[in-house]
Amino acid sequence: MALISRGFRGRRRTDVDPARIPPGQYVVEGFPVLSAGPTPHVPLDQWTFTVRGAVGEPRTWSWEEFLALPSEAVHTDIHCVTKWTKLDTEWRGVSVDTLLGGVDASAGFVMAFCDGGYTTNLPLADVTGGHAWVAYEYDGKPLEPKHGGPARLLVPHLYFWKSAKWVRGLEVLDHDQPGFWENLGYHNRGDPWKEQRYWSD
Amino acid sequence: MERLAPRKTPLVWRVATVRDVRTESATARTIVFDVPDWPGHLPGQHVDIRLTAEDGYEAQRSYSIASPPADHALELTVELIDTGEVSPYLVEELQRGDQIELRGPIGGYFTWQPADGGPLVLLAGGSGLVPLMAMLRHRDASGATVPVSLLVSARALPALLYRDELSCRARDGVEVSYTLTREAPSGWTGWNRRVDAEMLRAVGADPQRRPLVYVCGPTGFVEHVAELLVGLGHDPHAIKTERFGPSGG
Missing domain, CATH: 2.40.30.10 (Translation factors)
Structure with a gap:
């Protein structure tokens, strides 16, 4: 039984379905920005997306080639480990299934790598099967740099640090290893519905 | 160390x-x-x-x-x-x-301890000063001597935090500067404008000094200041940022 905070009543939202809010989260209207350093700016003519590692020949797409891949519209709720949840967000991007098409699933894991040096690790099962995208549009417009543009990973069923901003590729691995925040005390998987915020959760 | x-x-x-x-x-x-x-x-x-x-x-x-x-x-x-x-x-x-x-x-990234060295440039927007204050207090408590430049940006004088304590700490290698982005009282000796490149240079955020830079504040402040720092030629990896959104609570 949690400790009752004397005199605390809270400001409950009556306009949102509580079943859509993971434990410990609260709904925001804006789109908060979080990152560990300055926002990188890579010219689109120098941008590439690469799948490498345990995949045989690495594959690389230029920006134009990437935009020519089949894309999907994604309507989803997003949940940040810093407690905010944003409902009904609209994205467009390329399914990770498309990017990894044909990769040997026995490899098991991916590490997303990004401009600025950020990394995050994910089980292959969390980025395949229609669970993840590399998104380049938000709300019908090109994704803003501060929100991860030109392209970010979108893995909305996990806390949003897994949806790496400024993503430049996926390294397919046959073993798991912690990424940036996972090395700094955050949970290895980050399922918001299990409230897996920190390593010991 | x-x-x-x-x-x-x-x-x-x-x-x-x-x-x-x-x-x-x-x-x-x-x-x-x-x-x-x-x-x-x-x-x-x-x-x-x-x-x-x-x-x-x-x-x-x-x-x-x-x-x-x-x-x-x-x-x-x-x-x-x-x-x-x-x-x-x-x-x-x-x-x-x-x-x-x-x-x-x-959080294990936006941290400082004496073994990290310096010089330190601490740039605070509003209550973004709080974690930077922990760094400054630790520097003094641990006897570290790394030079520190702290720039505090706030809307107006009544919003400034820890002012008395900062005036006491502003010695022995610690410089504290202020800018008020809205109204400033008569006789105000700090800056009275949004942080800009000239202000950053004046408080020691010169890439030649190779400082460790910590920026904390609302998103608009952090985005703006981090862009200015990169524009001045700072190594992006020497700039650590922490933000709190307007949606905070």
């Missing part, structure tokens, strides 16, 4: 008791907590707070730690957000002797 890694202590909820509260500005106060078995922290880290209403409704938010690791009590400085859910309770309701749940320390 050995650099300490963030400790791997399980992040369990602890019952913290309010030892004292201090008014810091028209809209902020510091809450001093006794936390049994607090595992220690690094300057720059934060805690999660969990409040529970009588019917079981819960709200959680994160707050930066203001006190240095050597202090026996854990201090948080909380800025009131009118539309918030947790900050009005912490700033206006919580009293000495009350108990709340917290856990931490959290």
Whole structure:
């Protein structure tokens, strides 16, 4: 039984379905920005997306080639480990299934790598099967740099640090290893519905 | 000097008791907590707070730690957000002797300790000063001598935090500058404009000095200042940022 905070009543939202809010989260209207350093700016003519590692020949797409891949519209709720949840967000991007098409699933894991040096690790099962995208549009417009543009990973069923901003590729691995925040005390998987915020959760 | 890694202590909820509260500005106060078995922290880290209403409704938010690791009590400085859910309770309701749940320390990147060296350039927007204050207090408490330049940007004079303490700390290699982005009182000797490149150079954010730069504040402040720093030629990896959104609580 949690400790009752004397005199605390809270400001409950009556306009949102509580079943859509993971434990410990609260709904925001804006789109908060979080990152560990300055926002990188890579010219689109120098941008590439690469799948490498345990995949045989690495594959690389230029920006134009990437935009020519089949894309999907994604309507989803997003949940940040810093407690905010944003409902009904609209994205467009390329399914990770498309990017990894044909990769040997026995490899098991991916590490997303990004401009600025950020990394995050994910089980292959969390980025395949229609669970993840590399998104380049938000709300019908090109994704803003501060929100991860030109392209970010979108893995909305996990806390949003897994949806790496400024993503430049996926390294397919046959073993798991912690990424940036996972090395700094955050949970290895980050399922918001299990409230897996920190390593010991 | 050995650099300490963030400790791997399980992040369990602890019952913290309010030892004292201090008014810091028209809209902020510091809450001093006794936390049994607090595992220690690094300057720059934060805690999660969990409040529970009588019917079981819960709200959680994160707050930066203001006190240095050597202090026996854990201090948080909380800025009131009118539309918030947790900050009005912490700033206006919580009293000495009350108990709340917290856990931490959290965050292992936006931290500084003497072994990291310097010089340090600390750039604060509003209550983004709080984790930077923990760094400055730790520098002094640990006897470190790295030069520090602190620039505090606030809307107006009544919003400035820790002003008396900062005027005492502004010696022996510590320089403190202010800019007010809205109204400044007559006789104001600090800047009276938004942070710009000239101001950053004037406070020692010169890439030739190879400083470690910490920027904390609202998103607009951090984005703006980090862009200016990169434009001045700072190594992006030497710039650490921490933001709190307008949606905070």
